[in-house]
Amino acid sequence: TTQVSPQTTWMLAVRDSRDRAAFAALFDHFAPRLKGFIMRSGTGSGQAEEIVQEVMLTVWRKAAQFDPTRAQVSSWVYQIARNRQIDVIRKENRPMPEELAEDLAGASGAEPDASQILAVEQESSQLKQALSRLKPDQREIIERAYLGELSHQEISTQTGLPLGTIKSRIRLGLDRLRHELKELR
Amino acid sequence: MTAITHHTPDALLAAYAAGSLPQAYALVVAAHISLCLDCRAGYEAHLSGGGAVLETVKPEAISEGLKSNVLDLLDAPVAPEPIYRRTGVYPGPVIAALKGNPPKWKSLGLGVRQSILSADQNGSARLLYIPPGQTVPDHSHNGLELTLVLQGSFSDTTGRFGIGDLEIGDQDLEHAPAADPGAPCICLAATDAPLRFSSLVPRLLQPLFRI
Ligand SMILES: [Zn+2]
Ligand SMILES: [Zn+2]
Numbered sequence: 412t413t414q415v416s417p418q419t420t421w422m423l424a425v426r427d428s429r430d431r432a433a434f435a436a437l438f439d440h441f442a443p444r445l446k447g448f449i450m451r452s453g454t455g456s457g458q459a460e461e462i463v464q465e466v467m468l469t470v471w472r473k474a475a476q477f478d479p480t481r482a483q484v485s486s487w488v489y490q491i492a493r494n495r496q497i498d499v500i501r502k503e504n505r506p507m508p509e510e511l512a513e514d515l516a517g518a519s520g521a522e523p524d525a526s527q528i529l530a531v532e533q534e535s536s537q538l539k540q541a542l543s544r545l546k547p548d549q550r551e552i553i554e555r556a557y558l559g560e561l562s563h564q565e566i567s568t569q570t571g572l573p574l575g576t577i578k579s580r581i582r583l584g585l586d587r588l589r590h591e592l593k594e595l596r
Numbered sequence: 597m598t599a600i601t602h603h604t605p606d607a608l609l610a611a612y613a614a615g616s617l618p619q620a621y622a623l624v625v626a627a628h629i630s631l632c633l634d635c636r637a638g639y640e641a642h643l644s645g646g647g648a649v650l651e652t653v654k655p656e657a658i659s660e661g662l663k664s665n666v667l668d669l670l671d672a673p674v675a676p677e678p679i680y681r682r683t684g685v686y687p688g689p690v691i692a693a694l695k696g697n698p699p700k701w702k703s704l705g706l707g708v709r710q711s712i713l714s715a716d717q718n719g720s721a722r723l724l725y726i727p728p729g730q731t732v733p734d735h736s737h738n739g740l741e742l743t744l745v746l747q748g749s750f751s752d753t754t755g756r757f758g759i760g761d762l763e764i765g766d767q768d769l770e771h772a773p774a775a776d777p778g779a780p781c782i783c784l785a786a787t788d789a790p791l792r793f794s795s796l797v798p799r800l801l802q803p804l805f806r807i
C-alpha cells in the first residue's frame with residue numbers, strides 16, 4: 412500500500428467535514444459486510460438490518476473518536492458492531508476502556524501522521540491476506556472467535572494471525588497520543 | 597507509579613475484544629486496559645483481527661430503503677450518553693459500573709470491606725478494601741478469579757501485585773492474599789463461582805460475600 416485506502420479517506424471526510432457523500436460510500440462498503448457478519452452468528456435478516464442501521468449511525472455520531480494512526484476503519488466498525496450485538500442480544504452494556512482520545516480536541520485536532528496511517532493500513536491488509544491464506548478449518552476457528560462464539564478457554568493463545576507487528580504499530584500510536592495528551596495539560 | 601508486571605493473557609484480550617467474556621470479567625479487563633498501554637495495544641490488535649473477519653465475510657444484500665433510512669436519521673437528535681471518567685483510584689469503567697456514585701462499602705469484619713458492583717448467575721464483580729497488613733481468608737476458587745489492584749498492593753504465594761497488576765486465579769490456586777504495609781489495598785475482583793474458604797470461621801463469613 413502506498414496510498415491511504417478509500418475507506419480511511421471517506422472516514423476522515425466524515426470525521427473532519429461531516430461529509431455525507433463520503434458517509435454514503437462507507438455505507439455501501441460496510442452495510443452488506445456488516446449484515447453478512449451479523450447473520451453469521453444466527454441473527455435473522457430483519458434484526459441484522461436493525462443492528463446495521465444502529466452501527467452505521469454510531470459511525471456517523473462517534474466519528475470524532477476515529478484515529479487512523481491506531482486503527483483501520485474495519486476494526487473500528489467491528490468494535491461498534493460487537494457492542495451493538497451484545498446490547499441487542501444480551502441486553503447488556505459492554506464495559507469499555509476509558510477513551511484516551513477524548514482529551515484531544517477530537518482526534519482531529521492532532522496533526523495527521525500520514526506514514527503512521529499507511530503503516531497501520533499496511534499491517535491490516537497483511538492481516539487480511541493472512542486470514543485468507545489460512546486453511547478453511549483454521550480460518551473457521553478464527554472467524555468464530557471474532558464473531559464472539561468462543562469462550563476465552565476455547566481461544567488458544569495462538570490465534571494463527573500475526574498480530575505482533577500490528578500490536579507494535581498501535582503501541583506507537585498510543586505512545587504518540589499519550590505524549591500529545593501530556594503537552595495539552 | 598511502578599510499572600505493571602502482571603498483564604491480561606492474550607486469550608482473555610481476544611475474548612474481550614470479541615465481546616464473549618461474561619460481564620464481570622469484561623469489567624476487570626476494561627479497567628486494566630484503561631491503566632495499561634500494552635494491553636490496550638493488544639486489545640486494539642485483536643480489533644484489527646475482528647476487522648479482517650468483517651472485511652472478508654460473505655456480504656449480504658441490504659434491503660431497499662435501509663440506506664435512505666439511515667441517511668435521513670443522521671441529523672436526528674440523540675440523548676448524549678453519560679461519559680464516566682476516572683475518579684480517584686477508580687478507572688472510567690469502574691465509575692461507569694458505579695453509575696458515577698462513590699462505592700457503597702459493607703464491612704466483612706477485620707477491617708475488610710466490599711462493594712458489590714454486579715452479581716448474577718454468570719458471576720460477580722466487586723471492590724475489596726483491605727487494610728494494610730490484613731489478610732483475606734485463605735480460599736480457593738471453583739472457577740476463574742480476576743483481581744486488579746487499584747490502590748496499594750497485596751502479596752500471596754504467587755507474588756506481589758501493585759497498582760494496575762492483574763492476578764489470574766483458577767481452581768488450582770489456593771491463596772490468602774495479604775495487603776502490604778502502607779496504603780490500604782483496593783482491588784477490583786471478578787469471579788464466576790463462589791469462593792471456597794478453607795477454614796471454618798471465615799466460612800461463616802461467606803454468606804456476607806454474596807458470591
Ligand atoms: Zn497490561
Ligand atoms: Zn482468590
